Amino acid sequence: MNAAAANPNLLVQVEGLHTYYGKSHILDGVSLEVAPGEVVGLLGRNGVGKSTTLKSIMGLVQPTQGEVLLEGKSITGLPPHHLARLGIGYVPEDRRIFRLLTVMENLRTGLDRNGVTAERRAALLDKAFSYFPRLAERRAQAGGTLSGGEQQMLAIARAMMLEPKIILLDEPTEGLMPSMVSQIRKIIDVLHQEGVAILLVEQNVPLTLEASQRVYIMEKGCVRHHCAASDIKVDDPVIKQYLGV
Amino acid sequence: MADFFQNIPFDLLLIQTVNGIVTGLILALVASGLTLIFGIMDVVNFAHGELFMMGAYLGVVVLATTGNFWLALVVATLLIAILGGALQILTLKPLIGRDPLNTILATFGISLILQNFALWEFGPVSRKIEEPIGAYFTLFYLQYPWYRIVIAALAVAIIGGFWLFLKYSKFGVWIRATTQDRVMAQAMGIPVPWVYTGVFAIGAAMAGASGVLFGPLGSINHTMGLDWVLKAFIVVVVGGMGNLGGSIAAAIFISLLEAYASIWVSPAQAVIVSFVVLILTLLFRPTGLFVATPK
Amino acid sequence: MTIAPLEKTMPVGKTRLSHATLFWGGFCVVMALLIVAPLVLPVFWAKFLTEILIWGLLAMSSDLLIGYTGMISFGHSAFFGLGMYGAAGALLHTSPPNLWLAILAGLAGAAGAALFVAYFSTRLRDIYFAITTLIFSQIFYVIIFTWTSVTGGENGLIFTRPHFAIPYLFDIRFTPPVMHWFVVALVAGSYLLLRRITRSPFGMVLQSIRENEARTRAIGYPVQQYKIVSVMLSGVFAGLAGALYAIQNEFAAPDFVFFVTSGDTVIFNVLGGIGTLVGPIVGAGFFQLLRELLSRIFGDQFPYLIPLGMVFILMVIFLPQGLLGFARRWLNK
Numbered sequence: 001m002n003a004a005a006a007n008p009n010l011l012v013q014v015e016g017l018h019t020y021y022g023k024s025h026i027l028d029g030v031s032l033e034v035a036p037g038e039v040v041g042l043l044g045r046n047g048v049g050k051s052t053t054l055k056s057i058m059g060l061v062q063p064t065q066g067e068v069l070l071e072g073k074s075i076t077g078l079p080p081h082h083l084a085r086l087g088i089g090y091v092p093e094d095r096r097i098f099r100l101l102t103v104m105e106n107l108r109t110g111l112d113r114n115g116v117t118a119e120r121r122a123a124l125l126d127k128a129f130s131y132f133p134r135l136a137e138r139r140a141q142a143g144g145t146l147s148g149g150e151q152q153m154l155a156i157a158r159a160m161m162l163e164p165k166i167i168l169l170d171e172p173t174e175g176l177m178p179s180m181v182s183q184i185r186k187i188i189d190v191l192h193q194e195g196v197a198i199l200l201v202e203q204n205v206p207l208t209l210e211a212s213q214r215v216y217i218m219e220k221g222c223v224r225h226h227c228a229a230s231d232i233k234v235d236d237p238v239i240k241q242y243l244g245v
Numbered sequence: 246m247a248d249f250f251q252n253i254p255f256d257l258l259l260i261q262t263v264n265g266i267v268t269g270l271i272l273a274l275v276a277s278g279l280t281l282i283f284g285i286m287d288v289v290n291f292a293h294g295e296l297f298m299m300g301a302y303l304g305v306v307v308l309a310t311t312g313n314f315w316l317a318l319v320v321a322t323l324l325i326a327i328l329g330g331a332l333q334i335l336t337l338k339p340l341i342g343r344d345p346l347n348t349i350l351a352t353f354g355i356s357l358i359l360q361n362f363a364l365w366e367f368g369p370v371s372r373k374i375e376e377p378i379g380a381y382f383t384l385f386y387l388q389y390p391w392y393r394i395v396i397a398a399l400a401v402a403i404i405g406g407f408w409l410f411l412k413y414s415k416f417g418v419w420i421r422a423t424t425q426d427r428v429m430a431q432a433m434g435i436p437v438p439w440v441y442t443g444v445f446a447i448g449a450a451m452a453g454a455s456g457v458l459f460g461p462l463g464s465i466n467h468t469m470g471l472d473w474v475l476k477a478f479i480v481v482v483v484g485g486m487g488n489l490g491g492s493i494a495a496a497i498f499i500s501l502l503e504a505y506a507s508i509w510v511s512p513a514q515a516v517i518v519s520f521v522v523l524i525l526t527l528l529f530r531p532t533g534l535f536v537a538t539p540k
Numbered sequence: 541m542t543i544a545p546l547e548k549t550m551p552v553g554k555t556r557l558s559h560a561t562l563f564w565g566g567f568c569v570v571m572a573l574l575i576v577a578p579l580v581l582p583v584f585w586a587k588f589l590t591e592i593l594i595w596g597l598l599a600m601s602s603d604l605l606i607g608y609t610g611m612i613s614f615g616h617s618a619f620f621g622l623g624m625y626g627a628a629g630a631l632l633h634t635s636p637p638n639l640w641l642a643i644l645a646g647l648a649g650a651a652g653a654a655l656f657v658a659y660f661s662t663r664l665r666d667i668y669f670a671i672t673t674l675i676f677s678q679i680f681y682v683i684i685f686t687w688t689s690v691t692g693g694e695n696g697l698i699f700t701r702p703h704f705a706i707p708y709l710f711d712i713r714f715t716p717p718v719m720h721w722f723v724v725a726l727v728a729g730s731y732l733l734l735r736r737i738t739r740s741p742f743g744m745v746l747q748s749i750r751e752n753e754a755r756t757r758a759i760g761y762p763v764q765q766y767k768i769v770s771v772m773l774s775g776v777f778a779g780l781a782g783a784l785y786a787i788q789n790e791f792a793a794p795d796f797v798f799f800v801t802s803g804d805t806v807i808f809n810v811l812g813g814i815g816t817l818v819g820p821i822v823g824a825g826f827f828q829l830l831r832e833l834l835s836r837i838f839g840d841q842f843p844y845l846i847p848l849g850m851v852f853i854l855m856v857i858f859l860p861q862g863l864l865g866f867a868r869r870w871l872n873k
Contacts, residue, residue, distance in 0.1 A: 058432060060428060060431075060432065079431065079438075080428070080431035080432050081430075081431040081432075081433075081434050081435055081436045081437060084431070084432055084433055084434035085434045090432040092429070092432075096426055096428075096429045097429075098421070098422050098425050098426060098429070098430075099425065100421065100425055101418065101421060101422060101425070105418050105421075105422075108415070108418050109418060109419070109422050109430070109433040109434075109435060110433055110434065112415045112418065112419070113434060158433065162433070162434060283667075289667045289670070289671070336853050336857065339857045340856070340857060343860075345666065345667060346610075346612055346666065346667075347856055347860060349612060349667060349670060350612075350806065350810055350852075350856045351853055351856050351857070353803065353806065354849045354850075354852040354853035354856065355849070355853065357803070357845050357846075357848075357849035357852070358845070358846050358849035358850065358853075360845075361843040361845040361846050361849070362843065362846055364843060365843040365846070471799060475674065475675055475678060478671045478674075478675065479675060482664075482668065482671070482672075486668075511686070513682060513685065513686055514682065514686050516682060517679065517682055517683075520675060520676075520678070520679045520682075523672070523675060524660060527660050527663060527664070527672070528660075531663060531664070
């Protein structure tokens with residue numbers, strides 16, 4: 001990859017990523033970019049490599065080829081805990097909150113960073129609890145006792161505690177009731193207003209098109225279509241082609 | 246029948262009960278370190294007994310230089326913690342992700358080196374740590390040394406302190422998060438490789454501290470590690486693997502039985518007691534004697 | 541078994557030796573060297589070699605567990621020790637002392653110990669198996685060490701070597717060369733037997749257990765039974781080594797039942813290469829040679845186990861397949 005492609009004005013750049021699971025060639029040259037504060041959607045059927053793309057960015061899976069750049073600097077191959085501290089937040093598909101830790105302790109894992117003053121910590125906690133009042137009620141409860149929707153809230157709140165520049169959101173509305181889904185929608189908007197970029201992987205096409213500025217559509221391990229979210233409607237033939245049953 | 250009752254040495258039983266509890270608490274501390282390392286890092290620390298032994302020897306050295314038992318305890322514990330951390334970085338970090346059998350072998354290698362180093366450095370003759378407190382008190386109608394009670398109290402304090410640390414401190418949260426979900430812990434910015442080093446260092450510190458605490462109770466020599474690590478393993482199995490509370494109960498239980506047994510048989514044979522307990526546990530309650538319901 | 545590709549058995553174009561030819565050729569060369577050894581080597585080294593073979597046999601027995609079933613045992617000192625004491629017992633209590641009875645007694649003792657240990661430790665997986673074998677071998681140590689009336693306690697047992705005799709055929713004394721050849725024969729025989737076992741259907745199941753125990757169980761194999769048999773086989777060969785050691789050295793001592801012997805066994809396995817059967821013998825040789833070398837350069841008191849321990853750890857990290865690991869596939873074909 002040429003270094004000339006590195007653009008410090010872009011928050012995240014993914015260039016020609018190839019990733020394998022054993023012998024499976026999951027990512028076959030994925031390229032995308034996210035500008036600071038942008039909400040970018042990543043659509044596609046199950047198994048096309050959307051989650052793997054997020055995992056590759058987060059360093060949870062090592063690509064065999066290609067690069068990931070953060071603000072113009074290469075972060076390919078860096079360990080996940082390093083990336084978290086550089087400002088990438090990750091909310092995985094199955095939430096994966098720490099079930100035996102309390103809500104408070106879950107949030108603490110993001111708060112206990114170097115250079116965060118006690119006031120900052122308190123402010124961040126307040127923010128989390130104001131956005132997610134349910135979590136405030138349950139702050140001393142073990143994560144595993146929360147409902148599915150509450151766990152999703154916790155997973156997002158936890159990532160927010162990192163004060164990330166970008167949050168990688170993997171299918172946040174999966175398995176949630178409509179009331180929860182609209183809450184997620186609101187959170188995405190709020191985060192966007194705060195200037196946090198979001199790379200949103202979703203199966204819920206209407207929500208994605210509403211919430212994002214741009215969308216990528218993936219199929220078989222690479223990006224097939226890319227446009228502004230406003231340029232495309234739910235019943236667009238492109239959508240039908242890549243996402244239809 | 247009355248004869249039998251007259252022959253039971255009540256004095257001895259009483260003393261051995263307290264002795265058993267004291268030794269049991271030290272054993273509990275050793276076993277806690279072992280369980281910690283195994284539970285969090287999936288590493289069977291074969292060298293745990295040698296860390297205990299080195300702690301005891303370091304205690305001897307510091308005591309000889311400063312004359313202060315408490316200083317010896319603190320310094321030896323710190324030094325063993327550092328030793329543990331260094332050993333983990335050098336030999337166990339490269340093995341992360343490999344078959345756990347590799348770590349058994351690596352820690353076994355470490356135990357060889359430490360044991361022979363101790364033999365080389367300190368010689369084959371046993372050492373002893375002087376009792377830090379000479380006073381005795383009256384236990385019912387017998388005289389019992391205060392220092393043993395103090396040692397037991399210290400063991401409890403260390404275990405308790407560690408438990409509090411695990412529950413409330415930042416590093417404690419990190420450890421618990423890493424145990425539950427290593428991947429997400431990393432995604433949250435927790436430097437998991439360093440957590441492992443820290444955990445090993447803490448486990449080593451617990452072994453080292455136990456060594457110093459045990460010092461005044463028995464003789465210190467380069468082979469003492471094997472006995473202790475074996476008993477610690479037995480405690481871990483009998484107490485229910487990964488069950489901290491169970492380990493403590495098991496440690497005291499086994500030590501009490503051994504203490505009673507040594508009234509009638511030699512210490513070398515009293516050791517069989519713990520083996521028998523292990524066999525019985527494996528036969529009837531393999532998930533642990535002190536676990537609520539067998540799984 | 542799968543059909544071997546034609547090339548393996550038929551020379552095509554330029555002569556390509558078949559695997560079997562190479563293997564047996566190599567085997568014969570090694571055997572020739574071993575047989576000639578006592579005639580050309582100075583007495584010390586000839587005896588050294590004999591002992592390496594005996595330790596090698598012990599390590600090889602352990603390889604059946606470590607390399608083929610995937611179970612690390614720290615309990616081989618018990619099997620070795622019981623082989624030793626079994627032989628000693630037979631030699632002390634039969635008159636005239638009978639070689640074959642001694643060996644049988646050793647094998648029986650070891651088998652008994654192995655059954656006992658296997659019954660309990662195979663209930664646990666991997667790591668806990670290793671620990672329980674250790675604990676059980678220590679049980680045997682304590683018993684042997686303290687049951688002075690039977691085992692001689694701390695001092696062990698002393699006896700004389702029996703004659704090498706087959707009734708009605710011949711009766712000769714065990715001079716060092718004869719002893720050496722006897723050991724070579726038994727060790728070579730054991731190797732071939734173990735090789736046969738590992739390549740049999742039974743051996744295949746063991747290897748399947750090593751690769752993926754859960755799947756093997758799911759397919760329907762009674763895994764624990766296979767494990768128990770594996771431990772017993774391993775124990776029997778270890779007992780043979782013990783019996784040979786007793787016969788060669790004319791004593792049985794509790795030191796050999798102590799954990800150190802188990803530890804050494806594991807070291808030989810790792811150094812030489814697990815899963816190769818021959819590797820552990822090489823590992824034993826390497827270890828003893830290094831030790832001899834270090835003590836000659838630095839003196840008797842030198843803690844040779846410190847550098848050896850470091851070499852061991854380095855091998856675990858950087859060369860986990862051991863010295864002969866590269867030949868593992870080839871040796872098992």
